[in-house]
Amino acid sequence: MSVTLAVLVGCGVVLVGWIWASYNRFALQREMVENSWSTVDTELRRRYDLIPNLVATVKGYAAHERQTLETVVEARSQAVAATGAPEEQAPAENRLVDGLKQLFAVAEAYPDLKADAHFLELQKELAATENRIQAARRIFNGNVRDLNRRVQQVPSNLVAKVGGFHRAEYFQIDAAARAVPVASLAPDLLSEAKPVKS
Amino acid sequence: MVWLMLVGFVAFGVMTTVAFKRKADRNGDLQKLAAANGFVYTEEDWFASTRVPFQIFRLGNRSMVENMIVGQSADGAPVRLFDLTTWDEKQTEDGTQESHYRYMTCCLTETDHAFPHLVVQPDTVATRLLEKVGMPSIDLESEAFNRRFMVTSEDERFARMFLDPQLMELLLSTDGQFQFEVRGRWVLVAAPQLPAELCLPLVGLSTRFRELIPPVVREFHPDLPDIVEPRPR
Numbered sequence: 326m327s328v329t330l331a332v333l334v335g336c337g338v339v340l341v342g343w344i345w346a347s348y349n350r351f352a353l354q355r356e357m358v359e360n361s362w363s364t365v366d367t368e369l370r371r372r373y374d375l376i377p378n379l380v381a382t383v384k385g386y387a388a389h390e391r392q393t394l395e396t397v398v399e400a401r402s403q404a405v406a407a408t409g410a411p412e413e414q415a416p417a418e419n420r421l422v423d424g425l426k427q428l429f430a431v432a433e434a435y436p437d438l439k440a441d442a443h444f445l446e447l448q449k450e451l452a453a454t455e456n457r458i459q460a461a462r463r464i465f466n467g468n469v470r471d472l473n474r475r476v477q478q479v480p481s482n483l484v485a486k487v488g489g490f491h492r493a494e495y496f497q498i499d500a501a502a503r504a505v506p507v508a509s510l511a512p513d514l515l516s517e518a519k520p521v522k523s
Numbered sequence: 524m525v526w527l528m529l530v531g532f533v534a535f536g537v538m539t540t541v542a543f544k545r546k547a548d549r550n551g552d553l554q555k556l557a558a559a560n561g562f563v564y565t566e567e568d569w570f571a572s573t574r575v576p577f578q579i580f581r582l583g584n585r586s587m588v589e590n591m592i593v594g595q596s597a598d599g600a601p602v603r604l605f606d607l608t609t610w611d612e613k614q615t616e617d618g619t620q621e622s623h624y625r626y627m628t629c630c631l632t633e634t635d636h637a638f639p640h641l642v643v644q645p646d647t648v649a650t651r652l653l654e655k656v657g658m659p660s661i662d663l664e665s666e667a668f669n670r671r672f673m674v675t676s677e678d679e680r681f682a683r684m685f686l687d688p689q690l691m692e693l694l695l696s697t698d699g700q701f702q703f704e705v706r707g708r709w710v711l712v713a714a715p716q717l718p719a720e721l722c723l724p725l726v727g728l729s730t731r732f733r734e735l736i737p738p739v740v741r742e743f744h745p746d747l748p749d750i751v752e753p754r755p756r
Contacts, residue, residue: 453738453739453742456737456738456739456742457739457742459687459739460683460684460687460737460739460740463663463664463683463684463687464680464683464684466664467661467662467663467664467679467683470662471662
């Protein structure tokens with residue numbers, strides 16, 4: 326009798342220990358997802374801060390490209406106004422990147438603008454910010470992936486249900502938008518990165 | 524009985540001669556390769572390269588470096604190309620010694636930044652077993668990449684930042700034939716022993732790998748003195 330009781334108590338202790346550890350891990354993972362989202366958000370805001378300067382510089386050389394400039398300004402306003410949740414932020418970001426692509430396409434037609442030191446500086450800053458956004462996005466999505474996996478897997482999904490842990494949303498950016506910083510925004514940076522000798 | 528001993532003796536002689544000839548041929552081929560491409564060939568490792576604590580150097584309890592080629596890659600970075608043999612020496616219960624050898628070709632280059640340890644190795648039965656016993660692979664965005672490679676690092680954030688889509692694409696294009704490691708300022712690319720004519724492409728692959736290190740990683744890991752730098756013996 327006492328052996329059976331000891332075994333039962335032992336099993337109970339192991340079970341409680343596992344639930345405790347699993348719950349704490351979920352809490353940590355949720356914290357990591359929130360922290361990594363705040364890093365993405367910080368980088369996105371850095372990009373929003375650069376855009377008014379960029380638009381003003383382009384306006385100085387290409388004031389009659391009003392439609393493109395308005396598209397960028399409007400897309401920026403929508404992105405700033407988005408709630409900050411990944412699923413709502415992503416479409417706004419995609420529109421903004423589309424607008425920026427149009428803006429840089431316009432800039433191609435104005436050699437004076439392309440040679441403007443301030444414009445070049447902004448272009449480089451924007452490219453660096455884009456790179457940081459992409460890196461932060463990869464870290465965020467990695468954390469979301471780890472959390473979602475545990476929320477769905479047996480037996481940790483039982484702890485998730487009881488503890489109120491849910492699937493998190495990925496921050497999905499269009500493949501085309503992802504290519505922007507390297508392909509279009511920073512041709513100068515790209516040429517700098519090439520090997521000295523071939 | 525005498526005939527049997529004679530056959531055994533001749534077989535041993537033939538095998539030894541073939542092994543010596545293969546080794547001499549390889550030394551000769553690599554010397555020629557070094558001379559033709561402006562590299563320096565040396566039979567021994569001047570730099571004690573295996574002191575850099577890469578995982579691949581610790582595969583066995585013994586290791587040996589030979590046929591070292593030293594020079595510069597196309598972009599001017601220092602390069603060391605060498606044959607690495609690692610083996611486990613074990614004493615069996617009946618007192619005999621057992622050894623299991625692994626032969627590899629490695630290319631060691633440098634970056635101007637100091638990074639945490641990162642290992643990207645082809646996914647095999649052994650790596651899947653490691654995952655089961657508590658060495659989980661860091662999963663990245665590409666499912667194709669996750670299926671083909673096991674990624675481990677002392678800094679998970681760094682691994683996710685480092686392995687961007689372009690770098691993953693390069694690694695996928697290698698068809699899982701190579702192991703990549705980064706530690707401190709060192710970058711190592713290793714493969715099962717390659718014939719001499721494939722050694723230069725290994726340097727090219729290593730150079731490309733270094734070129735594709737995302738700028739954002741360099742930004743977050745500025746140049747630091749490398750505490751794991753090997754010193755000449």
